[in-house]
Amino acid sequence: MSARSPRTPKIAFTLSFAFLAGLGFGCQKQGMSEVDKELAKARKQAGKQAAAECYPASMEPCYFLADGVEGPDGTVGRGICQEGERTCDAKGFWQACDGAVLPGAELCNNIDDDCNGRVDDGFERDGTKCFAGEGECRVAGSYACSPDGSQSVCSAQAKAPSTEVCDGKDNDCDGAIDDGDVDGTGAECKTGQAGACASGTKQCVAGSIQCQPTHVRTVEICNKIDDDCDNTVDEDCISEEEARKAGIIK
Secondary structure, three states, rough: OOOOOOOOOOOOOOOOOHHHHHOOOOOOOOOOOOHHHHHHHHHHHHHHOOOOOOOOOOOHHHHHOOOOOOOOOOOOOOOEEEOOOEOOOOOOOEEOOOOEHHHHHHOOOOOOOOOOOOOOOOOOOOEEEEEEOOOHHHHEEEEOOOOOOEEEEEOOOOOOOOOOOOOOOOOOOOOOOOOOOOOOOEEEOOOOHHHHHHHEEEEOOEEEEEEEOOOOOOOOOOOOOOOOOOOOOOOEOOOHHHHHOOOOOO
């Protein structure tokens, strides 16, 4: 009786064609690949187990959220934005992307929240000089982010205004110097000049109270008034009609 050769056990390695077709050799490193999207769509439409997507236990970078929202191009590595990682489960399907951080609304917090390469854009930067108030109320300060990050706030607090006086300063902090009814002005006075320029009123001029003529010096007009204030009346004068035509009087 002839001896039989030992029978080698036959080990069957079988993978379904669908499994091989779904393996993730070319998975994209950022976001959900087009293959992933098509497979997910097919599973949903078929309502049954679909082909595998990846090798079990394999891992790859990802840049999208649980709801499938993908991060904008060019934002990875800027500001708070970073890739996450997803793992292929034992059945050959990708799990959720873990650890990905996508752009958010920019806040005033010394961080680039929207990942555009600029920190706190749209807000005044911390330490930038600022001012509050006008005139003598003006105080210098600097900008700083509010605790909730919603705005940048100037630290300066304006001084309280005071009564306007004739000193060349804006005491009442309204943006005008020596304006309004400044104390000591408005009273009648003598200017010390001749003719129509002799009478005047006290006015605030260049930070001091001065007697200013109420009459504006003009060419001499034939009206029995010393219009040019040279202490001589109607010398070489022009008629009122001529003065009116010239726009000197109305």
